[in-house]
Amino acid sequence: MKKIKLTKTGRRFLRTIGVLFAIWIVWSIFYIASWTKFPDRKNDPITIGVNDPNYSHQIKKATAQLKGTSGRIDVPSFSVAVGHKGKIIWSATEGYQDVDSLLPATPKTQYRVGSTSKSITATGVARQVYAKKLNLDAIIGDTINNWPKKEWDFTMRQLLSHTAGVGNYSDFGIASGKYTLCNCYQFNTASEGLKVFNRYDLLYEPGTSFAYSSFDVNLASVVLEQSASMPFLEYMKKEVFQPLNMQDTYGDHSQDKTQHFATFYQIEDEYYREFRNFEQVYDINMSYKWAGGGFISTPTDLVKMGNAYLNDSTFLDSKTIREFWTPTKLTNGDINVQEYAVGWRSYLEFKNERLINNAPIWMVHHGGVSKGSMNFLVIFPEYDLVIDASINARVEPFSDFSKEVYKIANHFLKDIQKEEPLLYKEIKKRSE
Secondary structure (H helix, E strand, C coil): CCCCCCCHHHHHHHHHHHHHHHHHHHHHHHHHHCCEECCCHHHCCEEEEEECHHHHHHHHHHHHHHCCHHHHCCCCEEEEEEEECCEEEEEEEEEEEECCCCEECCCCCEEECHHHHHHHHHHHHHHHHHCCCCCCCCECCCCCCCCCCCCCCCEHHHHHCCCCCCCCHHHCCHHHHHHHCCCCCCCCCCCHHHHHCCCCCCCCCCCCCCCCCCHHHHHHHHHHHHHHCCCHHHHHHHHHHCCCCCCCCEECCCCCCCCCECCCEEEECCEEEECCECCECCCCCCHHHHHHHCEEECHHHHHHHHHHHHHCCCCCCHHHHHHHHCCCECCCCCECCCCECCCCEEEEEECCCCCHHHCCEEEEEEEEEECCEEEEEEEEHHHCEEEEEEECCCCCCHHHHHHHHHHHHHHHHCCCCCCCCHHHHHHHHHHC
């Protein structure tokens, strides 16, 4: 048989293929070895925090619902808190804050809350509006530090309703991507974070369309600190966290992590590994977007914030809340496609088969997805009920997570008398 003689180019090609194959083998071994099988999910610990005896019947059912949730949606831990009539009535967790050490999660475990940060920031803005120190409809586009003037000006209401035209991650270039993809840079002020996106043009004339973005809320935080004459995080601590006793909420990397900081994970078919960015484990830093997606918190703290909207007129009055919970209309008169209000989504007639037998319900809410975590904060104003849940992994789709929140909420909702507050009537009328 005649031997095939390879050319120099052919030999080089085969060597390249061999090297690539060897790299693939090594990477595959590394990848497979990075995963560990979960412990027996039947033994996931449940830790109870608040357990109000006045709600013992509902809590018993909610606890039974909680059992098995972390295994059912395949996450290390599921943490939940419920508030009614201004009080925390139940808080509990199932699963692990850290799986390798089998450290149980508790209601003190702190999670990245992702875009729920937008509602936290909006609450800070609402406090300034309530104090009559900030006008949601004042033109601000040419008054912001570190923000070059654009083709159009805009308002705070437009920033917080995602109708100002500020782009999101995919609308920015490489110079921005080095911050948003790496998550490895430290930003020490909200204003400093504007350099991530301040060179880019607006996508459309403000008010004419809707484009969800973390960065318009980041920009709003700089407007807020200019209005308050103090740094954003300092203001939030003074005006929101301290008054509401939200002791476990702070901006990511603005302080040292506590012993309650969750470990965040990736999950695949009952196997887990610590969250990786570009296949690397390192200290993820969200300081470039505190306002839009960079707060650390607990379900208990976020329920305290929701409770304040419904029950503390010294914190916010009904007139201010109406401004923040009314779905925003575009200049053509249509409500935006997400029924987004000002820092919150406000569904006036939400229906879900897991809630009140699929009857219409007013649901004010915000969800958050971050690096190895998810959060869902929901307020039911007609029932004076607030619920929040966090997990230290991500599930797809988000509805697999939210449906577990609805199931737990329903155990409380179905035993509470529905009322139609004047606020609902006012917002409904403004939305017609």
